Amino acid sequence: MTHNFDEIIERRSSGCFKWTQYEADVLPMTVADMDFRAPGPILEALQERVNHGLFGYEWPRDDLLQLICQRMKRVYNWTVLPEEVVILPGLRVGLSLVSAALSDGSNAAITFTPVYPPFFGAATSHGMTSQTVPLKLITDGAILRYEMDLERFTATLTKSTKLLQFCNPQNPVGRSFTVEELRQIGDICVKRDMVICSDEIHCDLLMGDTKHTPFACVSPEISDRCITLMSPSKTFNISGLGAAYAIIQNQELRHRFKKTVQGVHAEINMAGIAAFKAAYTYCDPWVVELCQYLSRNRDLYQEFVLNNFPQIKTTIPEATYLTWLDCRQLGIAGPPYEFFLKNARVALNDGAPFGEGGEGFVRFNFACPRSQMIMALERMQAALVQAGLVAQRSR
């Protein structure tokens, strides 16, 4: 391994959101970015761009579009044409502009919960109603797994449901949906003449032997109604640079979306372009190393939680560096994230804002040096023991 993922890098002084939200003794395992330095080629590209010294308007050019198309071919054998790509300044912007493009002021978007909270606002801030369907929770001992409930999904659809907001790999439950699962839900959307907006920002963060299938690759009929949102930001830890893109193969849908994007001048900046190009040109080997490191973190996390947190159930993510813990059997008064913040000095995401099925849960981000992850888990364990919620166990 050439990248030192074990390095502890001080982040508070940079104004980093995750590390400045809490008091100095709190370990934040929250916001979905990673406590790892970005790959060397990205740092070099940014330094070169800074050394140039001029920072005027800069547009994404054909070379960036070509890099995206080449990556789709290389990774998924997916043929994408440069004109089918729309560059964006971030993925949340994309989610929001999809709703802006499709809203008629009274139609609805549907999504499975729990889900990344900005999905809800993306729909409602443009006058769409946000409909939700809880994912089906399957419990196997202390392990949680989520599946789509197609019957409930179909029963929730109305004539005005025009958009499926889909998250794959799924934040927070860490599922990487299979081709068959995608086909089943996609076929319903085809039948109901719905657009699919597939947020695939976590598509490279694959644990173990997981493979990602872009929703649009499942069938030509699905591709024809699909807006795929992707980004280098999670993969290469450059979320502060604002870089993302949409792939839309249906010409009419693409024109509609592009018009909305252009109407609000949603443009990527020059630093985002420089980092993006370096990421997609030079950094495939870094992703392999990253996923190996994260997979090992995931396995150690699993071992620790199963051995030491008997009343807590957890997902074991197939993708993403996020786990989702069911703390409902702990018997804690109030939200569990408050308990861990106060007593363990570990910050976790509160499950409630993730929608139905989130209350009593917390989200844990393990994309950090291993020593930090272990420290967070040990602090959580000590707090549970101290509160008499679990017995001290030998490890």
Ligand SMILES: Cc1ncc(COP(=O)(O)O)c(C=O)c1O
């Ligand atoms: C599923 C999902 N979509 C979008 C985003 C945010 O993307 P961006 O920072 O490009 O707006 C996140 C960040 O955590 C996410 O998990």
